[in-house]
Amino acid sequence: MAPTNEILLRIRGLRIEGRAGHVWNEIVHGVDLDLHKGEVLGLIGESGAGKSTIGLAAMGFTRDGCRISGGSVEFDGVDLTKSSEGYRRQLRGKRIAYVAQSAAASFNPAHKLIDQYTEMPVEHGVLTKREAEQEAVTLYRQLQLPNPEEIGFRYPHQVSGGQLQRAMTAMAMSCHPDLIIFDEPTTALDVTTQIEVLSAIRDAVAQYGTAAIYITHDLAVVAQMADRVLVLLKGDPVEEAPTREMLSHPKEDYTKSLWAVREFRTEPKPAPAPDAVPAVRVANVTAAYGPITVLRNVTFDIHTGRTVAVVGESGSGKSTTARCITGLLPPVEGLIEIEGQVMPGDYRSRTKNQLRQAQMIYQMADTALNPRQRIRDIIGRPIEFYLGLKGKKKEERIRALLDEIELEPDAYIDRLPSELSGGQKQRIGIARALAAEPSFIICDEVTSALDQLVAEGILRLLDKIQKEFNLAYMFITHDLATVRSIADEVVVMKEGLVVEQGPKEEMFTPPHHAYTDLLLSSVPEMDPDWLDHLLEERRAKGISP
Amino acid sequence: MIEFFENTWTNLTNIFNAMLEGGPITLGVFLGYTFTILLGMSVGAWIVKRALLLATSGRRRHNLGLIPVTAYFGMLTIATYIFVAVFADILAPYPETDTSGGSFEMWSAQHILGTDNRGGDMLSRLIYGARNTVGLAFVITFLAFIIGGVLGLLAATLGGFLDQAMSRVVDVLMSIPPLIFSLLLLTIFGTSVLNLILVIAILDSTRVYRLARAVSMNVVVMDFVEAARLRGEGLWWVISREILPNITAPLIAEFGLRFCFVFLTISALSFLGLGLQPPTADWGSMVKENADLINYADPTPLLPALAIALLTVAVNFVVDWMLHRSSGLKD
Numbered sequence: 001m002a003p004t005n006e007i008l009l010r011i012r013g014l015r016i017e018g019r020a021g022h023v024w025n026e027i028v029h030g031v032d033l034d035l036h037k038g039e040v041l042g043l044i045g046e047s048g049a050g051k052s053t054i055g056l057a058a059m060g061f062t063r064d065g066c067r068i069s070g071g072s073v074e075f076d077g078v079d080l081t082k083s084s085e086g087y088r089r090q091l092r093g094k095r096i097a098y099v100a101q102s103a104a105a106s107f108n109p110a111h112k113l114i115d116q117y118t119e120m121p122v123e124h125g126v127l128t129k130r131e132a133e134q135e136a137v138t139l140y141r142q143l144q145l146p147n148p149e150e151i152g153f154r155y156p157h158q159v160s161g162g163q164l165q166r167a168m169t170a171m172a173m174s175c176h177p178d179l180i181i182f183d184e185p186t187t188a189l190d191v192t193t194q195i196e197v198l199s200a201i202r203d204a205v206a207q208y209g210t211a212a213i214y215i216t217h218d219l220a221v222v223a224q225m226a227d228r229v230l231v232l233l234k235g236d237p238v239e240e241a242p243t244r245e246m247l248s249h250p251k252e253d254y255t256k257s258l259w260a261v262r263e264f265r266t267e268p269k270p271a272p273a274p275d276a277v278p279a280v281r282v283a284n285v286t287a288a289y290g291p292i293t294v295l296r297n298v299t300f301d302i303h304t305g306r307t308v309a310v311v312g313e314s315g316s317g318k319s320t321t322a323r324c325i326t327g328l329l330p331p332v333e334g335l336i337e338i339e340g341q342v343m344p345g346d347y348r349s350r351t352k353n354q355l356r357q358a359q360m361i362y363q364m365a366d367t368a369l370n371p372r373q374r375i376r377d378i379i380g381r382p383i384e385f386y387l388g389l390k391g392k393k394k395e396e397r398i399r400a401l402l403d404e405i406e407l408e409p410d411a412y413i414d415r416l417p418s419e420l421s422g423g424q425k426q427r428i429g430i431a432r433a434l435a436a437e438p439s440f441i442i443c444d445e446v447t448s449a450l451d452q453l454v455a456e457g458i459l460r461l462l463d464k465i466q467k468e469f470n471l472a473y474m475f476i477t478h479d480l481a482t483v484r485s486i487a488d489e490v491v492v493m494k495e496g497l498v499v500e501q502g503p504k505e506e507m508f509t510p511p512h513h514a515y516t517d518l519l520l521s522s523v524p525e526m527d528p529d530w531l532d533h534l535l536e537e538r539r540a541k542g543i544s545p
Numbered sequence: 546m547i548e549f550f551e552n553t554w555t556n557l558t559n560i561f562n563a564m565l566e567g568g569p570i571t572l573g574v575f576l577g578y579t580f581t582i583l584l585g586m587s588v589g590a591w592i593v594k595r596a597l598l599l600a601t602s603g604r605r606r607h608n609l610g611l612i613p614v615t616a617y618f619g620m621l622t623i624a625t626y627i628f629v630a631v632f633a634d635i636l637a638p639y640p641e642t643d644t645s646g647g648s649f650e651m652w653s654a655q656h657i658l659g660t661d662n663r664g665g666d667m668l669s670r671l672i673y674g675a676r677n678t679v680g681l682a683f684v685i686t687f688l689a690f691i692i693g694g695v696l697g698l699l700a701a702t703l704g705g706f707l708d709q710a711m712s713r714v715v716d717v718l719m720s721i722p723p724l725i726f727s728l729l730l731l732t733i734f735g736t737s738v739l740n741l742i743l744v745i746a747i748l749d750s751t752r753v754y755r756l757a758r759a760v761s762m763n764v765v766v767m768d769f770v771e772a773a774r775l776r777g778e779g780l781w782w783v784i785s786r787e788i789l790p791n792i793t794a795p796l797i798a799e800f801g802l803r804f805c806f807v808f809l810t811i812s813a814l815s816f817l818g819l820g821l822q823p824p825t826a827d828w829g830s831m832v833k834e835n836a837d838l839i840n841y842a843d844p845t846p847l848l849p850a851l852a853i854a855l856l857t858v859a860v861n862f863v864v865d866w867m868l869h870r871s872s873g874l875k876d
Contacts, residue, residue: 326775327775328771347774347775347777352777355776355777362768362772367767367768367769368767368768368769370767370769370790370791372790372791373790381776382776385776385778432772
């Protein structure tokens, strides 16, 4: 059903405040928004832009510690900011539904999917339990869930993440609401799973003529889903336009910068000499957690000054390979060599110098930095531990490293990790790895928890450092856009096996291994017709999406 | 059985009536004292808070302002107890073992709070009791934390067989009711002060072990601990620099609570005749020795109980505030 001219949701001058201690700070500074019946509006912006806060406010709801301080939220002609809590509760679930980012965290693990599905329609008196169960099966089928008759009788932990997200969407549609708010429903999913969820959501929304607010930070995703896009920056609207127009002619500088993020490319490097000793050699490594083999015969080299991107879905063995290299998981068979030297399998048997050579940067900077240590100690410890520098020399080195990662030494040296932003924390993680003066760094999904602009800054920094210190990188990621920007070589993994490997240019030019092809073609592109074309193509080839 | 309850009930009503009508010291007087102490402490807490806020400025003032009055009350009370314990010799009108008065004398000018069963001055013994009971409780709690904390941290960090072995031993120790267990051990080994300290400390360290192990487990899985291990740091560094600073808040809070429990355990044991022995002044045994006075509607034996209760409440106020702060909750 095409969008109509009838306005469903009208937000005017919406202001929301959040409380820090005893002070209320405004986090949304007057946002106007119109949503027509059957229309999908994309809300995009970095974290802290107020996307989710506005999404929730569309239901007349704010999180704990937030309040609506001004403006109006008119749903179907009634201002929700002035209506009673009882009235709003009547709307929620029945006429406005919400799909959260993490379905795994939002389902109650103690109840079967179908029982959670039927709760809403029965509670609101729309359907009886039997009718609701029958409808559930219909919706499960429509959302392309396998075994629609049976899947509802499983518990949340018995289905995969992508299926759970679709079950959640089905649940949101159980009362045939007029409006659904999708809050980053595919962010936590693998690219290949994301496709299924995106197409399922889009079809279902179109079929029932449901209006939707689609919140995401991924521009390519919003391009597929939304009719219209609203760009937000720190609680202010930046630009609003129909999707196609926004993609082809962004007006504001900020929007343009968002669009340009994916254009960063590292300079191509000359191929390593055939007889060069690789910085890291992973030779025929097989590894197991107890009786379960998780890596089979993995072999690849990483040469000095080059970046090898290891890609694959979750559970493909990317991080396990890293654990083998660092010695956290001694391989059952095979060897790890660093600079031509065979490493003991267990990190506890490695010498200080061997440990120094391979450093690691983690995905979650929050848990990678000790919250009780100041930046001075976090970066200073490896300097003292490996290089034996103390006192003034150590201090100089810490300051030099802070300069290196583009943080002002005087301002940051005595801070605690909690006093830094996500991107800054990740920079400290990089500095800590650099402090050991390694020859090789493992980057484990280092940008996946960051906003695109911040992530790009981190990639540029890593690239600069690599050139300066001639470092070898192993770049673990599931984001192929990151691979495109920084990798020299690519290793594709699936179920503990290396499926395909080679230089980046080769990997991104067909022909591919069937799995690489699936992976590559699943990465959303900015073209609004990309999803349609892809699904058509896959149907023609007889592959299920 | 029914007879027993009937008798108890009659006794209780008699005592209460006698108190209201005015026994040796009326209930009104007693409640008056209690109320005055509490009011004094509360007002004192409020004044201290105001004074601190006036004397400071900026960030420090802001932080002090966030501390609730109950926490000031708790800290002020604890400080008073410590003061009394330290200066007991100066503050007490009579020596600890002095029994010059007649037994069970009433409140008078010579003996402000009367005398106990052996003719000791009640006020002096209360003051010395602060030193003995509180000091002992502190030593025991401290020891329990050293033993339980170190073993718990080791178990969480090393894991494997050591963790299993120690945890099962602790399970066995915890499966026996602690008061009965300590009664048993004290009967076997004798009731010296050293035995008392060791028995309660070891039994209490099992609780500390469980907590230390549980909270460390959450920290051990963090990436920064993995990073430290991969750096090649030794066990001591990992425990003292990476894990311990991240679990101090719950441990300190537990210290406060444990302190109260130890305190009550000592008093209970003394009451049962296995804790501190006369003539050493101890609040628990003081309640027991003078319990007969209750039958004559004299609330004097309630004074040591009141001292115990007040300290317990004070410690809990402080602990609540610390827990609140460490949990990161705002308001």
